[in-house]
Amino acid sequence: MDCIxxxxxxxxxxxGYSSxxxxxxxxxxxxxxxxDSRYTVEAREAARDAEVVEASDLLKAARSLLRSRAVKRVVxxxxxxxxxxxxxxxxxxxHIRFAPVPDLSHRKRMIKRDDEIAxxxxxxxxxxxxxxTFARYLETGGLGSREKRLxxxxxxxxxxxGEYALSFDPIVxxxxxxxxxxALPTDLTLKKGDLLLVDAGLRYRRYCSDRTRTAFVGESVHFGDAQRFASPRIQKAYDLVRKAHDTAIARARAGMTGAQIDRLAREVIEKGGMGEAFVHSTGHxxxxxIHEMPYISKRGTTVVEDGMVFTIEPGxxxxGEFGIRIEDMVVMRNGRAEVL
Known part of the structure; x- marks a missing residue:
């Protein structure tokens, strides 16, 4: 397939290389x-199965190559x-038809190779x-800190x-x-008894991670699934989100669409009386x-197959009160969702 x-x-x-x-x-x-010349040395060292062309005008160089080949259609x-x-x-x-194919690379990359999954x-x-590491900081020096410092x-x-790049700007x-x-960070300060939501990830050899936890800030702080909040209302909401998260992972199967997997989580929260508070998709x-296909949403038509990696993140x-989200990355393997 001819493509640009x-x-x-x-x-x-x-x-294997880009800039x-x-x-x-x-x-x-x-x-x-x-x-361009800023990158050609590295490109020639790292790029595979492609000839490196140095150019100050990238489009002009691409046009020259396209004119030199008998090509009629490029996607x-x-x-x-x-x-x-x-x-x-x-x-x-x-003389060339440039054909738009939305999500061209994402579709090609949906099913991950074994090395990508690793x-x-x-x-x-x-x-x-x-x-x-962040939980240890919260225990030893986080109390009294503003969200901006957190x-x-x-x-x-x-x-x-600084060892790894981040997948996205963390949410604290x-x-x-x-x-x-x-949420963007504010001047709110952390104190005992607070609820703290953290959504963060990093890149390892360019591949992303994505995880969310909601924690109770007490004498100790941890990001495990088992949390105990002082407020019964918050505890009820937390337990419901955790049940939705666990249910979707346990019942997701290869052959389902993204919408069907989304429904597994959404149905739990709806039955718990909080359906209107679940305002986003179940995963991506x-x-x-950090956001690729398949999309685990109400409109997710992609059939999920083995080798696909996606999040489960009901919330x-x-x-004016609080929010709760629990998120893990899973891979579909042998027909079932396996937490990474």
């Missing part, structure tokens, strides 16, 4: 990685291209270690003090701020990108 790629992770998947200024072009059995992902960049190809190469598992393990410390803990939210699924694929949110 612009997304950094899509390019990395194809040739923030690169194009990947495949025409038949030939492939080129086009980048691309419209989500990765600006209108201006694609017009820079289409208007000057009118990298994702290691990322998840390192992410769990980061949570443990956010800083979570970044340090999750990155293993106390009490009412946790009612915002993607994880790989080189409930009560604005």
């Amino acid at each position: 790629l612009r997304d950094e992770n899509a390019i990395y998947y194809e040739c 923030d200024n690169a194009l990947y072009l495949r025409l038949g059995s030939e492939a080129w990685l086009i980048t 691309y992902d419209p989500k990765d291209w600006s209108v201006a960049a694609m017009r820079g190809l289409e208007t000057k190469l009118p 990298l994702l598992k290691r990322a998840a393990e390192l992410g769990r270690e980061g949570f443990d 956010h800083f410390e979570a970044e340090a803990a999750m990155s293993h003090r 939210a106390i009490n009412a701020n946790a009612a915002k699924p993607h 694929g994880v790989g080189l990108d 409930v949110y009560f604005p």
Whole structure:
């Protein structure tokens, strides 16, 4: 399939190297990685199965290669291209049809190879270690700290003090701020008796981890599944979310659609009387990108197969009060979901 790629992770998947200024072009059995002089030394060392082309104008170099080959149709992902960049190809190469294929690379990457699953598992393990490190900080020096400081410390803990890049900007939210699924850090300070929601992950050899825990801040702090809150209302909500999380993982099967797996978790929360508080999807694929296919949502039509890696992350949110989310990454293996 003749294609042109612009997304950094899509390019990395194809040739083992990418940068923030690169194009990947495949025409038949030939492939080129086009980048500028800042990256060509590294590219020639790391790229596989692609000729490295140095260019100050990437689109011009791509057009030159396309003109030199008898090609009539090239596919691309419209989500990765600006209108201006694609017009820079289409208007000057009118004899070629540029065919949009949404999620082109994500579809190709949905079923992970064994080596990719191993990298994702290691990322998840390192992410769990980061949570443990952050819990120790909370016990020894976290009380009285603002969310902004807690956010800083979570970044340090999750990155293993800079050893690894993060998958995304961590979410660290106390009490009412946790009612915002993607809360930003505020000046709220942490004290005993608080609820603390932490959503964070790291990258291991470019592959992402993603984990969320909601914890009670008492004499000790841990991010295990068993939590005991002082408020009966919060405890009821927490137990319901945990049941939804565990049920979806236990009952998910290969051959189900994303919507059917989403329903496993959503039905538990609805039956518990908190359905309206579950405001997002049950999960999403994880790989080189933190959000990939398959999407475990009400609209998820993808049939889940062995080798797919995705999150299970039900949650409930009560604005002005509190929010709860529990999230783990799973791989579909031998027809069942296995926690990484």
